[in-house]
Amino acid sequence: MPSFKIVISASDCFKLPRIPVPYCNVMVLAMSSPTLVFRIVKNAAPIFKIRIARLATAAIPYDLIVIGGGSGGLAAAKEAVSYGKKVAVLDFVKPSIHGTTWGLGGTCVNVGCIPKKLMHIASMLGESIHDAKNFGWEVPERSTVNINWSNLVEAVQNHVKSVNWTTRVLLRDKKIEYINGFGTLIDPNTVKATMKNGSEKILKTNHIIVAIGGRPKYLDVPGKEHCISSDDIFSLPKAPGKTLVIGAGYIGLECAGFLKGMGYESTVMVRSVVLREFDQQMAGLITQEMEERGVKFLHKCVPIAFEKQANGEILAKWKNTQDNTEHSGVFDTVLMAIGRRPLTEELKAEEVGLELHPRSKKFVSDNEETNIPNIFAVGDVLEGRPELTPVAIQAGKLLAARLYGQSKLHMDYDNVATTVFTPLEYGCVGLSEEEAIRRHGEDKLEVYHAYYKPLEFFIPQRSPARCYLKVICERAAPQKVLGMHFLGPQAGEVIQGFAAAVKCGLTYETLSNTVGIHPTVAEEFTRVYITKRSGADPTPQSCCS
Numbered sequence: 288m289p290s291f292k293i294v295i296s297a298s299d300c301f302k303l304p305r306i307p308v309p310y311c312n313v314m315v316l317a318m319s320s321p322t323l324v325f326r327i328v329k330n331a332a333p334i335f336k337i338r339i340a341r342l343a344t345a346a347i348p349y350d351l352i353v354i355g356g357g358s359g360g361l362a363a364a365k366e367a368v369s370y371g372k373k374v375a376v377l378d379f380v381k382p383s384i385h386g387t388t389w390g391l392g393g394t395c396v397n398v399g400c401i402p403k404k405l406m407h408i409a410s411m412l413g414e415s416i417h418d419a420k421n422f423g424w425e426v427p428e429r430s431t432v433n434i435n436w437s438n439l440v441e442a443v444q445n446h447v448k449s450v451n452w453t454t455r456v457l458l459r460d461k462k463i464e465y466i467n468g469f470g471t472l473i474d475p476n477t478v479k480a481t482m483k484n485g486s487e488k489i490l491k492t493n494h495i496i497v498a499i500g501g502r503p504k505y506l507d508v509p510g511k512e513h514c515i516s517s518d519d520i521f522s523l524p525k526a527p528g529k530t531l532v533i534g535a536g537y538i539g540l541e542c543a544g545f546l547k548g549m550g551y552e553s554t555v556m557v558r559s560v561v562l563r564e565f566d567q568q569m570a571g572l573i574t575q576e577m578e579e580r581g582v583k584f585l586h587k588c589v590p591i592a593f594e595k596q597a598n599g600e601i602l603a604k605w606k607n608t609q610d611n612t613e614h615s616g617v618f619d620t621v622l623m624a625i626g627r628r629p630l631t632e633e634l635k636a637e638e639v640g641l642e643l644h645p646r647s648k649k650f651v652s653d654n655e656e657t658n659i660p661n662i663f664a665v666g667d668v669l670e671g672r673p674e675l676t677p678v679a680i681q682a683g684k685l686l687a688a689r690l691y692g693q694s695k696l697h698m699d700y701d702n703v704a705t706t707v708f709t710p711l712e713y714g715c716v717g718l719s720e721e722e723a724i725r726r727h728g729e730d731k732l733e734v735y736h737a738y739y740k741p742l743e744f745f746i747p748q749r750s751p752a753r754c755y756l757k758v759i760c761e762r763a764a765p766q767k768v769l770g771m772h773f774l775g776p777q778a779g780e781v782i783q784g785f786a787a788a789v790k791c792g793l794t795y796e797t798l799s800n801t802v803g804i805h806p807t808v809a810e811e812f813t814r815v816y817i818t819k820r821s822g823a824d825p826t827p828q829s830c831c832s
C-alpha cells in the first residue's frame with residue numbers, strides 16, 4: 288500500500304461530521320503518489336477504505352469557476368470579484384499541430400485581433416512609404432524597401448507577451464485565482480483541472496462559466512499537417528513566402544491582405560463565396576480591390592491534397608467544383624482559414640448533460656444560460672452570436688453582474704459593429720442589404736450610396752475606385768437606419784461612432800442633418816443623398832462636391 292497525501296475537496300469536508308470518522312466510504316477520483324484525490328460517498332459501496340488520520344487544509348469552494356481565460360472569461364471573472372466573490376479562472380492552450388502555444392489572455396491577445404491588427408498596420412506602412420515619397424519625403428523607392436519578417440514577429444510577440452504579463456498581474460491584484468490547467472467538467476459543480484505536468488486538481492464551485500472560445504478547423508485532406516493556421520502565422524519563425532490561404536472568411540482575407548502588402552505572393556482559395564456573413568456587394572468590392580493589389584483568387588475550388596517537397600515547399604492540389612478540373616501549385620506556406628470549432632468535446636460538456644447545437648457543438652442560448660442551471664456560456668462558444676472580442680467581453684461582464692450584482696441587463700447582440708482589416712478596410716454595423724431585404728422587403732427600403740475620394744489618395748494617386756459607402760434605411764419617414772457599410776481608410780474608426788448612433792435609433796433625416804467634419808472620410812456618411820432606386824451615378828465629381 289503506497290503512502291499518500293490526502294487531498295479532500297471542500298464540499299466533501301463538510302460531509303465529514305455526518306460520516307463516521309475515522310472510517311468512511313470514498314470514491315477515488317485520482318491516484319498518483321503522493322497525492323490521492325477522493326470523494327466521500329455516503330451511501331455507496333466502499334470502493335476504497337481509508338483511515339483519515341488528519342485532514343489536509345480544506346479548500347473553500349469557489350463561487351465561480353471560469354473555464355477559459357480569454358476575452359469573455361476574464362471579463363466575467365473581473366466583474367464577479369468586484370462583488371466580493373471567490374473566483375478561479377482556468378486557462379490552458381493545447382499546442383497547435385505545429386506546436387505553437389501562447390500565454391494567458393485567449394485568442395484575441397495572442398493569435399487574433401491584436402497580432403492581426405499589428406501585422407495589418409505593418410503591411411499598411413509599406414503603402415505609406417510609397418505615399419511619403421509623393422508627399423515630399425526623401426525616402427527610398429517602395430520597391431527597394433523590404434520587410435524583415437523576423438523583426439516584425441519579434442516586435443509583435445514582445446507586445447503579446449507584455450499583454451500576457453499585464454493580464455497575470457491584473458488577475459493577481461484582483462485576487463482572481465489563475466489556474467494554468469485544462470478544465471473538464473465532472474459534474475455541474477465540479478471541474479477537473481489538468482496541469483501541463485499531468486497532475487490534476489478537483490475544484491468545487493457554485494457557478495461555472497464556459498468561455499472556451501474556439502480553435503481553427505482543419506479540412507480532412509491528405510497532407511493537412513503541412514498547413515499552418517492563424518494559430519501559427521503570427522509567430523512563424525521564418526517568412527511565409529508565397530502563401531496559399533484556404534478560406535475566404537474575414538480571417539483568410541485579412542491574412543492574405545497583409546501578406547501581400549508585405550510583398551509575399553498570396554492566393555485565396557474560395558469554396559463558395561467571399562465573406563459569406565457580410566453584405567455581398569461590399570464583399571465583391573473587397574475582392575476586386577484585393578485582386579487589383581495582386582492577391583489571386585481561386586473561386587469555386589476545394590483542396591484535395593498537400594504534399595511536402597524535398598526542398599520544403601508544399602505542392603497543393605485542388606479541384607474546381609464548377610468544371611471538375613484538377614489543378615496544382617507550389618507554395619512556401621499553406622494557411623488554413625476555414626472557420627473555427629469550439630472545444631466542447633474536450634470539455635466533456637455532453638457527458639455532464641449539457642445540450643449543444645447538433646452541428647456546431649456550441650451552446651444555443653438567448654441569455655448565456657445553458658440547460659444546466661448553474662452553468663453558463665459566453666463568447667465564441669455561443670451558437671449564432673458574433674465571434675468578436677467586444678461581444679465576448681460585454682456578455683461576460685453583464686452575465687457576472689446579473690449573477691452577483693442584481694443587474695437585470697442582458698447582452699444586446701443586435702447592431703454590433705465590426706471591421707474587416709483588409710488592405711482597404713471594411714466597417715459595418717447593422718443589417719447587410721440582403722438581410723434587410725429578407726426582413727423588410729425590397730420596396731420598404733431605401734439604400735443611399737456613394738463612391739468617394741479620400742483626400743489622402745490624391746497626391747500619391749491611389750485609386751479610390753472602391754471607396755464606397757451605403758446606408759440602408761426604412762423607406763418610410765423618418766427613415767430609420769438599418770445598416771451602414773463603409774469601405775475605405777480607417778473604416779473601424781469611422782464606423783464606431785455611427786454604431787452608437789444606430790443603437791440610439793439613427794434616422795436618415797438625422798444623419799443628413801448632421802454636420803460633417805471636413806476633410807475626413809467619415810463625413811461622407813453625412814453627405815450621402817443618391818438612392819440606389821434612382822439609378823443616378825453615385826461617383827463623385829471632386830473631393831468637396
Ligand SMILES: Cc1cc2nc3c(=O)[nH]c(=O)nc-3n(C[C@H](O)[C@H](O)[C@H](O)COP(=O)(O)OP(=O)(O)OC[C@H]3O[C@@H](n4cnc5c(N)ncnc54)[C@H](O)[C@@H]3O)c2cc1C
Binds near residue numbers: 400468
Ligand atoms: C485571426 C483572428 C483575428 C481576429 N480578429 C478580431 C478582430 O479584429 N476583432 C474582434 O473583435 N475579434 C477578432 N477575432 C475574434 C476574437 O479573437 C474572439 O471573438 C474572442 O477572442 C472570443 O473570446 P472568448 O472569450 O470567447 O474566447 P477566447 O478568447 O478564444 O478564449 C478562450 C480561452 O480558453 C482556453 N480554453 C479552451 N478550452 C479550455 C479548457 N477546457 N480549459 C481551460 N482553458 C481552455 C483557450 O485556450 C483560450 O485561451 C479574431 C480571431 C482570430 C482567430
